[in-house]
Amino acid sequence: MKPDDHPSIPPRKIGVLLINLGTPDAPEPPAVKRYLAEFLSDPRVIEIPRLAWQPILRGVILRTRPKKSAEAYAQVWSEDGSPLAAITKAQAEALQGAWGGGVLVDWAMRYGRPAIAERLQALKDAGCERVLLAPLYPQYCAATTATANDNAFAALADMRWQPAVRTLPPYHDDPAYIDALRRSIEADVAALDFAPDLILASFHGMPQRTLELGDPYHCHCQKTARLLSDALGREVRIAFQSRFGRAKWLEPATDAVLAALPGEGMKRVAVVTPGFSADCVETLEEIAIRGRETFLGAGGTDFACLPCLNASAPGIEMLRSILSRELAGWADPA
Ligand SMILES: C=CC1=C(C)c2cc3[nH]c(cc4nc(cc5[nH]c(cc1n2)c(C)c5CCC(=O)O)C(CCC(=O)O)=C4C)c(C)c3C=C
Ligand SMILES: [Fe+2]
Numbered sequence: 001m002k003p004d005d006h007p008s009i010p011p012r013k014i015g016v017l018l019i020n021l022g023t024p025d026a027p028e029p030p031a032v033k034r035y036l037a038e039f040l041s042d043p044r045v046i047e048i049p050r051l052a053w054q055p056i057l058r059g060v061i062l063r064t065r066p067k068k069s070a071e072a073y074a075q076v077w078s079e080d081g082s083p084l085a086a087i088t089k090a091q092a093e094a095l096q097g098a099w100g101g102g103v104l105v106d107w108a109m110r111y112g113r114p115a116i117a118e119r120l121q122a123l124k125d126a127g128c129e130r131v132l133l134a135p136l137y138p139q140y141c142a143a144t145t146a147t148a149n150d151n152a153f154a155a156l157a158d159m160r161w162q163p164a165v166r167t168l169p170p171y172h173d174d175p176a177y178i179d180a181l182r183r184s185i186e187a188d189v190a191a192l193d194f195a196p197d198l199i200l201a202s203f204h205g206m207p208q209r210t211l212e213l214g215d216p217y218h219c220h221c222q223k224t225a226r227l228l229s230d231a232l233g234r235e236v237r238i239a240f241q242s243r244f245g246r247a248k249w250l251e252p253a254t255d256a257v258l259a260a261l262p263g264e265g266m267k268r269v270a271v272v273t274p275g276f277s278a279d280c281v282e283t284l285e286e287i288a289i290r291g292r293e294t295f296l297g298a299g300g301t302d303f304a305c306l307p308c309l310n311a312s313a314p315g316i317e318m319l320r321s322i323l324s325r326e327l328a329g330w331a332d333p334a
């Protein structure tokens with residue numbers, strides 16, 4: 001018997017909680033307002049003192065943005081609801097059983113529903129004594145990864161008998177992630193009816209100040225794009241989308257790049273969004289609809305926004321691989 005074999009210890013139930021950002025319950029202004037109020041009140045997201053920020057949020061943003069955002073959500077809403085929630089659920093379902101019946105895979109949203117506290121309690125009620133928290137953000141950022149973990153730890157703080165927890169580290173440079181992106185992009189590009197002059201990797205933006213304060217997000221995005229370019233054997237240009245507010249955000253901005261590319265002779269472009277583990281309003285509306293309009297309006301001839309890894313075969317294999325590593329010593333692949 002190897003020294004770390006302990007056959008007398010009975011197998012314990014383990015939970016894996018996939019976490020994504022969150023989404024409104026409906027593509028309507030009241031639901032979007034509730035969601036934005038929770039999201040934009042998070043001090044990990046808006047790093048402005050509460051007393052200064054709340055009057056701006058309540059006075060201006062929550063009076064105007066819900067209507068505009070609800071229109072964007074309405075354009076991408078599916079039969080299964082918000083794409084972000086539907087795809088995260090599909091990812092959890094596809095992973096169920098990957099480590100045998102003793103590992104339960106569930107999913108939650110940082111803002112809106114299903115809430116992290118609710119699903120953690122459900123895992124515990126189902127008998128999970130150990131839980132792997134898996135915020136599905138390849139690139140670490142305090143506004144995404146850290147706040148998801150904070151929220152889970154806050155829920156644990158209310159439990160007398162806590163499960164043991166681990167958290168999924170960022171996987172921006174993990175060979176399994178880069179290879180899944182390569183496979184997915186190569187297949188999608190081969191299926192296009194045009195040959196792109198350029199692959200543009202558009203990541204969600206962040207305030208420039210967060211880079212100066214030491215958040216690794218910008219560096220993680222750069223590294224993903226560089227490794228992806230090496231893997232594909234072609235240029236992958238980087239840009240940052242979804243600017244919010246008046247502060248300076250990471251540059252170059254995706255919309256400005258899309259408007260400039262045709263003038264540089266790049267008239268056929270494929271946009272990829274490797275920072276999003278699931279398609280959502282930011283990929284399906286901002287890029288696939290508005291980005292296309294910007295690019296074609298500037299003289300581009302062909303545009304494609306390729307899907308995220310979602311619950312595709314390469315995407316699920318990648319998640320299985322990176323989650324297996326974090327489950328080491330707890331559970332083995334089935
Ligand atoms: C993938 C990483 C993400 C980072 C980093 C991020 C930072 C960030 N976002 C906002 C403001 C908004 N983001 C919105 C939507 C949204 N953001 C992400 C991911 C990241 N955000 C996702 C996956 C989504 C989609 C949610 C969905 O329901 O489909 C929105 C809401 C939509 C809108 O009104 O435009 C806002 C607002 C800030 C301020 C920020 C960093 C400080
Ligand atoms: Fe965002």
Ligand SMILES: [Fe+2]
Nearest residue numbers: 242281282286
């Ligand atoms: Fe957006």
